[in-house]
Amino acid sequence: MKKRKTICLITGMPERLHVRRVAKGVFEQCDKYGYNVAVFASMSHFQFFIEEHTRGENNIYSLPNFKLFDGIIIDTVTLSEDNTGKVMKTVSRKIKECGDIPVVCLGMAYEDHHTISGYNDDILREMCRHVVNVHGKRDICVLTGPKGHSEAEERLAVMVDELEKLGITLDEDHKIYGDFWYTSGIAVAKEIIEGKRPMYEAVITAGDYMGLGLIEELTKHGIRVPEDIIILGFDATDEGMLSEITLTSYETNYTKVAADAVDYLRKFIDPDGSIEPYTPDIQNLCHKGMSCGCQPDITKSARTFRDSLYYIYHNFTAEDLFDNIDIGMLMESYASETLTASDTPEECLENIFGKVYLLLPFVNFRLCLREDWLSYDTYLKEGYPEKMLVVVADSTVGGLKFGNAEEAFNIDTKDMIPELNEYTEEPCVFYFAAVHFSDNTLGYAVLQRKLSDRHLLNLVFRNWLRLVNNSLEMARAKNRYVQLSTRDNMTGLYNRRGMYEKYSEMVKRAGSGDRLMICAIDMDGLKYINDTFGHSEGDDAIIKISSCIKKLCGDKEICIRSGGDEFIIIGIGKYNDDEPQKRIKGLAEILEKVNAEKDKPYRLDASIGCELGEENSFELEKLLTKADEKMYSCKSERKKSRTVFRPNRT
Numbered sequence: 001m002k003k004r005k006t007i008c009l010i011t012g013m014p015e016r017l018h019v020r021r022v023a024k025g026v027f028e029q030c031d032k033y034g035y036n037v038a039v040f041a042s043m044s045h046f047q048f049f050i051e052e053h054t055r056g057e058n059n060i061y062s063l064p065n066f067k068l069f070d071g072i073i074i075d076t077v078t079l080s081e082d083n084t085g086k087v088m089k090t091v092s093r094k095i096k097e098c099g100d101i102p103v104v105c106l107g108m109a110y111e112d113h114h115t116i117s118g119y120n121d122d123i124l125r126e127m128c129r130h131v132v133n134v135h136g137k138r139d140i141c142v143l144t145g146p147k148g149h150s151e152a153e154e155r156l157a158v159m160v161d162e163l164e165k166l167g168i169t170l171d172e173d174h175k176i177y178g179d180f181w182y183t184s185g186i187a188v189a190k191e192i193i194e195g196k197r198p199m200y201e202a203v204i205t206a207g208d209y210m211g212l213g214l215i216e217e218l219t220k221h222g223i224r225v226p227e228d229i230i231i232l233g234f235d236a237t238d239e240g241m242l243s244e245i246t247l248t249s250y251e252t253n254y255t256k257v258a259a260d261a262v263d264y265l266r267k268f269i270d271p272d273g274s275i276e277p278y279t280p281d282i283q284n285l286c287h288k289g290m291s292c293g294c295q296p297d298i299t300k301s302a303r304t305f306r307d308s309l310y311y312i313y314h315n316f317t318a319e320d321l322f323d324n325i326d327i328g329m330l331m332e333s334y335a336s337e338t339l340t341a342s343d344t345p346e347e348c349l350e351n352i353f354g355k356v357y358l359l360l361p362f363v364n365f366r367l368c369l370r371e372d373w374l375s376y377d378t379y380l381k382e383g384y385p386e387k388m389l390v391v392v393a394d395s396t397v398g399g400l401k402f403g404n405a406e407e408a409f410n411i412d413t414k415d416m417i418p419e420l421n422e423y424t425e426e427p428c429v430f431y432f433a434a435v436h437f438s439d440n441t442l443g444y445a446v447l448q449r450k451l452s453d454r455h456l457l458n459l460v461f462r463n464w465l466r467l468v469n470n471s472l473e474m475a476r477a478k479n480r481y482v483q484l485s486t487r488d489n490m491t492g493l494y495n496r497r498g499m500y501e502k503y504s505e506m507v508k509r510a511g512s513g514d515r516l517m518i519c520a521i522d523m524d525g526l527k528y529i530n531d532t533f534g535h536s537e538g539d540d541a542i543i544k545i546s547s548c549i550k551k552l553c554g555d556k557e558i559c560i561r562s563g564g565d566e567f568i569i570i571g572i573g574k575y576n577d578d579e580p581q582k583r584i585k586g587l588a589e590i591l592e593k594v595n596a597e598k599d600k601p602y603r604l605d606a607s608i609g610c611e612l613g614e615e616n617s618f619e620l621e622k623l624l625t626k627a628d629e630k631m632y633s634c635k636s637e638r639k640k641s642r643t644v645f646r647p648n649r650t
Helices: 017-031 052-064 084-096 121-134 151-163 183-194 207-220 238-242 254-269 300-306 327-332 335-341 345-354 459-486 496-508 526-533 537-552 579-597 620-640
Strands: 008-011 036-042 071-075 103-105 115-116 142-143 173-175 202-205 230-234 248-250 366-370 386-395 409-412 429-437 440-450 516-522 556-561 566-573 605-615
Touching: 008 017, 017 036, 017 084, 017 254, 036 052, 052 084, 052 429, 084 429, 103 121, 103 248, 115 230, 121 151, 121 230, 121 566, 142 151, 142 183, 142 207, 142 516, 151 173, 173 183, 173 202, 173 300, 173 345, 183 238, 202 207, 207 238, 327 440, 327 459, 335 345, 335 459, 345 386, 345 459, 366 429, 366 579, 386 440, 440 459, 459 496, 496 556, 496 566, 516 537, 516 579, 516 620, 526 537, 537 566, 537 579, 537 605, 566 620, 579 605, 605 620
Parallel strands: 008 036, 008 071, 036 429, 071 103, 103 115, 142 173, 142 202, 202 230, 230 248
Antiparallel strands: 366 386, 366 440, 386 409, 429 440, 516 566, 516 605, 556 566
């Protein structure tokens, strides 16, 4: 079957109400038209105080390959909160790289892309009419966002115009610029309390948080809301509904804006396709609270309160339990303790797999990490490598399910995730989120859900990812300590401690009829190189000879530096009797090739002794002794011939 058309939504902080409304509009329209959606979003606020964490989150915007999408929606209202402008620049650069693709912005223009306006005029005008016609207020102040901010200026202009139509002209003292945050509401309240501003009959705020800050500060100083002053907000946030004095507020119309953005793209994607417009009910966008004196919407407040509770005891017999996983279930699952207690990277991945159920409902889940995610030598701040490793996969539709390194597989990063380019039975959304610790990018996670589920991201996904990020970094740190204790620093090969640990694991995995094979290898002429050319050259020779021995070592065998110039190869498998001779010949060929290619005044060579055990017999020390004896015999013969170590002559 042919893959579905896919629209890419670029946004941020998906659990926020504005973004949830945008997602609702995009998802409903795409579900109508049979389109898939890919969402790329930072999980934290662009102005989060830990800058390194913010940079790690924002690297997700360097991932999308826009060539694979049929249209792009940019939530410019959200992305404009990135004061650095880097996110928009990254997105813009990547869009330009992909060539001709339809792009539409939401609410705020960017460059020359088409923009769908906010459609909030009717709602803002209704707010003004409510204050004047319902409550009879005439001395009205409007508090908007930052001066010069397009949304702030637009909201102010509409309300000023509507009040003019209602016979109320606002002077400059009744038009105040703020910051869309609690702080500007508090500042206005202090000016009223100190007598620097009059006691208005009503204040209409262009954002809930400003209204909440105003109410909080006024009530602290004995000014009663709504008896002395009425206050209205705009955004209908959860905080407004949960305030001690609930805030009368109006929803923005961004669900309609987002839906119309999909309709706009449909004209390019399916020029002959019909358009089914989204029609909002403006009357239902008003949520009455206590702050204006109206009868508050108790049902709405109760629903918001219920959704915000941290439940400790859940009804685990409920059929829809895993369709409604909340932050309480996440925290009470003790996922943090389980994940951070992982002793090894392998166990960490297994434990992550065991906690993927907390993201239900989903179709598929994928955790993609850098191939070298365990390495402390690589610190990736920007972009992604060409290849990624899918290390955890889960599915509720019979797809891949694993959480171990053995089943992990590589993908091309430009494909982002294979399922994105495959046919889906129903229209789906793919959420892409950064996986990182501080500003070191480790990879990304992909959560696939059906659009028909109507489940939007909440606190659970962001906090689940935080737990995963922390556990991966813990696994990296533990692995680093293990590497330092079991690996030789110079060559990267196992040391003797590492040899015994890995050998124990090999024996546990041994099958019936397997045999133990050991090669004891001793570098020849190291003293000559050190004495003649210096210890630095000797170290270089050790590294080069270890590289040769690695080439001789099989995929399921281990390679050890057991001493200064001594090495061991250990393998368990179904070896033939001629395996020792193959290894002796193989090492000679490898060394001959290296000596022919290198430009050094000395040769690299080594003595080797190989021993093969009986079937189902794994006596390590016994075979090591025999292999050593053969190696020393080989070394003795070489010394007698005096043909191996001599300066190269050209």
